[in-house]
Amino acid sequence: MTALRLEHVDKSFGQVKVLHDISLTVEDGEFVVFVGPSGCGKSTLLRVIAGLEDATAGRVSIAGEEVTHVPPAKRGIAMVFQTYALYPHLSVRDNMALGLKQEGAPRATVEAQVAKASHMLSLDDYLKRRPAELSGGQRQRVAIGRAIVRDPKLFLFDEPLSNLDAALRMNTRVEIAALHRTLSASMIYVTHDQIEAMTLADKIVVLRDGRIEQVGAPMDLYNDPANRFVAGFLGSPAMNFLERSVAGLPEGVTLGIRPEYLRPAPTGRIGGTVTHVERLGSDTNLLVETSQGERLTLRMFGQDQTPVGAPVTLDWDDADAFFFDATGRRLTGADQPSVPAA
Amino acid sequence: MATARDSTRTAIAAHAVLILYTLIALFPVFVIVINSFKTRRAIFREPLALPDADSFSLVGYETVLRQGDFFLYFQNSMIVTVASLFFILLFGAMAAFALAEYRFRFNTLMGLYLALGIMIPIRIGTVAILEMMVGTGLVNTLWALILVYTAQGLPLAVFILSAFMKGVSDDLKNAGRIDGLSEYKIFFRLVLPLVRPAMATVAVFNMIPIWNDLWFPLILAPAEETKTLTLGSQVFIGQFVTDWNAVLSALSLAILPVMALYVVFSRQLIRGITSGAVK
Ligand SMILES: Nc1ncnc2c1ncn2[C@@H]1O[C@H](COP(=O)(O)OP(=O)(O)OP(=O)(O)O)[C@@H](O)[C@H]1O
Ligand SMILES: [Mg+2]
Numbered sequence: 001m002t003a004l005r006l007e008h009v010d011k012s013f014g015q016v017k018v019l020h021d022i023s024l025t026v027e028d029g030e031f032v033v034f035v036g037p038s039g040c041g042k043s044t045l046l047r048v049i050a051g052l053e054d055a056t057a058g059r060v061s062i063a064g065e066e067v068t069h070v071p072p073a074k075r076g077i078a079m080v081f082q083t084y085a086l087y088p089h090l091s092v093r094d095n096m097a098l099g100l101k102q103e104g105a106p107r108a109t110v111e112a113q114v115a116k117a118s119h120m121l122s123l124d125d126y127l128k129r130r131p132a133e134l135s136g137g138q139r140q141r142v143a144i145g146r147a148i149v150r151d152p153k154l155f156l157f158d159e160p161l162s163n164l165d166a167a168l169r170m171n172t173r174v175e176i177a178a179l180h181r182t183l184s185a186s187m188i189y190v191t192h193d194q195i196e197a198m199t200l201a202d203k204i205v206v207l208r209d210g211r212i213e214q215v216g217a218p219m220d221l222y223n224d225p226a227n228r229f230v231a232g233f234l235g236s237p238a239m240n241f242l243e244r245s246v247a248g249l250p251e252g253v254t255l256g257i258r259p260e261y262l263r264p265a266p267t268g269r270i271g272g273t274v275t276h277v278e279r280l281g282s283d284t285n286l287l288v289e290t291s292q293g294e295r296l297t298l299r300m301f302g303q304d305q306t307p308v309g310a311p312v313t314l315d316w317d318d319a320d321a322f323f324f325d326a327t328g329r330r331l332t333g334a335d336q337p338s339v340p341a342a
Numbered sequence: 343m344a345t346a347r348d349s350t351r352t353a354i355a356a357h358a359v360l361i362l363y364t365l366i367a368l369f370p371v372f373v374i375v376i377n378s379f380k381t382r383r384a385i386f387r388e389p390l391a392l393p394d395a396d397s398f399s400l401v402g403y404e405t406v407l408r409q410g411d412f413f414l415y416f417q418n419s420m421i422v423t424v425a426s427l428f429f430i431l432l433f434g435a436m437a438a439f440a441l442a443e444y445r446f447r448f449n450t451l452m453g454l455y456l457a458l459g460i461m462i463p464i465r466i467g468t469v470a471i472l473e474m475m476v477g478t479g480l481v482n483t484l485w486a487l488i489l490v491y492t493a494q495g496l497p498l499a500v501f502i503l504s505a506f507m508k509g510v511s512d513d514l515k516n517a518g519r520i521d522g523l524s525e526y527k528i529f530f531r532l533v534l535p536l537v538r539p540a541m542a543t544v545a546v547f548n549m550i551p552i553w554n555d556l557w558f559p560l561i562l563a564p565a566e567e568t569k570t571l572t573l574g575s576q577v578f579i580g581q582f583v584t585d586w587n588a589v590l591s592a593l594s595l596a597i598l599p600v601m602a603l604y605v606v607f608s609r610q611l612i613r614g615i616t617s618g619a620v621k
Contacts, residue, residue, distance in 0.1 A: 050520060052519060073521065074522075077520065079516070079517070082513070086514075086517075087517075089531075089535055098521050098523075102521055102523060103522060146521075
């Protein structure tokens with residue numbers, strides 16, 4: 001069964017069209033992440049799925065039922081918001097219980113569900129507190145608890161971690177992954193953080209300007225991006241794109257090469273100067289300006305003593321290179337130009 | 343060290359300014375209250391002296407209480423003020439919620455139209471209002487005053503409240519929608535508690551002019567049984583003689599209920615500010 005099916009969904013605000021012909025399926029139990037730069041329409045798409053915005057055109061089905069015109073509370077979804085959105089005047093317990101109470105569930109069921117969720121998220125000690133008396137991380141757990149209590153067919157997360165600090169973000173990320181395994185529920189997760197996307201997703205949906213650029217498993221997108229946008233969006237540090245620095249590259253073609261696939265070599269095909277060095281302990285990132293004035297990043301494992309200002313020549317394996325045409329489309333197979341060795 | 347001393351010094355300066363301002367603001371009230379307890383002669387001889395054994399007199403209060411229906415006037419003023427505030431807050435908040443929350447055609451135009459009332463004094467329409475009240479048979483009822491004051495207060499209420507409601511987190515309202523709260527519950531249970539400070543502000547802004555108004559009671563409800571306190575007190579102010587004892591006593595009494603209302607609203611104000619919204 002499919003947890004969610006979107007068919008040709010459009011969304012406009014007045015004259016401005018923010019979602020263009022979105023078609024997508026989410027399988028049962030799948031963890032799907034929407035990524036894309038700010039303003040690309042991720043939240044809007046999530047809100048269309050939740051029913052908080054009406055789609056201008058197209059159909060939305062959840063768990064096999066068409067819900068295009070069904071109000072949010074009846075769609076069998078639960079949502080976790082970036083700002084937590086807890087009810088300030090209710091205790092943690094009542095925050096979690098409200099949805100079920102509104103559905104008219106029997107008291108015993110409500111109690112049992114709240115107890116289950118609070119146990120799962122270690123919130124037992126805080127049930128009587130008001131949200132104002134909790135830390136940011138605890139609030140976000142309550143918000144997640146509120147979603148779990150409703151036992152939804154589909155979980156929706158809108159950037160749930162972006163208000164947390166780095167350490168807490170990592171912990172909560174692991175917790176959400178564990179939750180997904182325990183509940184084996186279908187989840188949609190919106191983020192603009194590609195690390196969250198890579199680490200959590202079964203399937204990533206890359207969005208740009210309200211269009212789907214590519215859909216696939218994290219490693220498939222990483223190793224086989226359909227276009228320059230996807231190639232540049234996933235991966236940190238981002239992929240290097242070179243047009244002028246490599247001899248023999250046809251006019252209008254861009255060479256894409258990930259920072260970890262570049263290496264210093266005495267007879268490399270790129271020459272340049274080190275402009276900055278970032279030593280992270282486990283890795284070393286060299287920022288290089290090529291002799292043609294393009295900037296690139298080189299990532300080396302372990303520690304490296306190259307000083308700033310040193311001249312370098314770099315090379316790569318042909319199998320690791322990507323080529324894109326002027327429109328950003330990836331060139332594959334016979335379309336790929338070959339770059340002669342130096 | 344230096345900063346600690348500096349901050350004490352600023353605190354002292356700030357308090358000095360505030361205390362001075364309080365004294366200036368309270369001075370007229372103080373003069374009214376002390377003189378209401380003095381004989382007529384003492385009022386004119388030494389207006390700033392406190393009442394002593396010689397000059398103490400309750401004659402003003404006696405006149406006020408003897409003067410027919412002073413309690414009725416009191417009650418009328420109270421009913422008009424509280425009912426008007428209730429309707430201003432209720433309808434103002436509802437209109438503000440619609441303007442702030444829903445996208446519909448002419449939303450902005452509607453907001454501007456409602457705000458227009460802030461700039462046009464309602465008294466310009468007195469003749470038309472009087473004709474309307476006569477036409478509907480509401481002259482000499484408290485409803486006439488309540489309706490007029492509600493109309494008078496709504497523009498500013500809508501303006502202030504819609505600005506505050508736009509600040510209430512969309513996520514919170516959406517969470518309510520997903521949990522199955524109706525739009526009414528979202529309005530009453532989620533949004534109103536969060537804009538309580540703004541409601542208190544609107545209430546305080548509207549309360550004093552309504553309580554003190556002489557114009558509309560005089561024109562729309564001058565009958566004995568609908569007189570408000572301000573209008574009722576006018577009997578003591580004559581063209582040739584004014585019973586100052588009675589005027590001062592009536593004014594002193596009139597302060598009490600407004601103060602009570604103010605205390606209620608200001609507590610709301612403070613509670614609203616301290617509880618705050620949760621991010
Ligand atoms: N209510 C609205 N009225 C008009 N335009 C809107 C509305 N909501 C969103 N938009 C527009 O739709 C586009 C997509 O917004 P959306 O919030 O979905 O972006 P996003 O991908 O979630 O971005 P972010 O990562 O910053 O949260 C933006 O250009 C935004 O200006
Ligand atoms: Mg967003």
